Amino acid sequence: MSDVSVVGGGVIGLTVAHELAAEGHAVTVIAARDHRASVSSVAAAIWFPHDVAPTPRVLASGEASYRRFVQLAADPSTGVRLRHGTVVHRRPDPDLSWTSAVPGTAVAQTVPEGATGVRCLLPLAVTDAYLAWLQKQVQGLGVRFEARTVASLDDVAGDVVVVAAGLGSAALLGGDDELYPIRGQVVRLANPGLTDWWLDGDNPAGLTYVVPRDHDVVCGGTDDVGSWDESTHADVEAAVLARVTALVPELAGQPVLSRAAGLRPARTSVRLERVDGHARPVIACYGHGGAxxxxSWGEAADVVRLVQQSEPARRN
Incomplete structure (x- = not known):
């Protein structure tokens, strides 16, 4: 078994660390910010391949993660919930490739005028509860944590290094012109008793989603390609609120509990591969956009396979 350093403490980094440690590897997670300050904490965290190219490998990874989340939802302490909702389509030829991973999808009967939709059951994660649970599980497997900035892979120990640092990954790997930020802004409202979610990515007024959790409703959002702005803006929030209340009138007048903005690490395609040119195995795992x-669980399984494939070469 290898000593593996995982650079990145968001949902991808933590899940990769979990699966590597479960296979018996000695794992260290290195991140300047823990999960509470990562873009993962901003996410609505509903299972859906948003802002990511739906390649066959990505769809397989999503399907594996869907199955894992369904299992986790059986234990309320994980923070994973299974909720029904509607994906709204406003184009004549919507991409339905994601439905292959989701059993029991059906044509939605209630959608905005002029739209179509898919009704289905999806997992979602109450981010603070889920990420805290995941970190506790990882620690229970003996994973070590180092809170620091990594300027170079030369500063990282280990037989194998996994770079899962989102937008920070490019600098560690000598650059990546295909990686770019997509800014997302959300506002969290008090939950008036909603359980059904809505995803309306083709809304002509702008990206719109409503994701009820235990005690709040995550309302979004924005898809600001190329923006590095992590601050929230009142005019953007007002526009989001106008869209979500038009879609779900019960949200009108609900108090704002919190607001946030984050940068999705998007790429022309997810990068999950061994990176050549290093004296030891270096594995890239980033570019997952809003997904x-x-x-996460499917990507972690693929990282484990790459690490295991690298071990004979390392020993030789």
């Missing part, structure tokens, strides 16, 4: 939770 970090959606792909």
């Amino acid at each position: 970090g939770f959606t792909l």
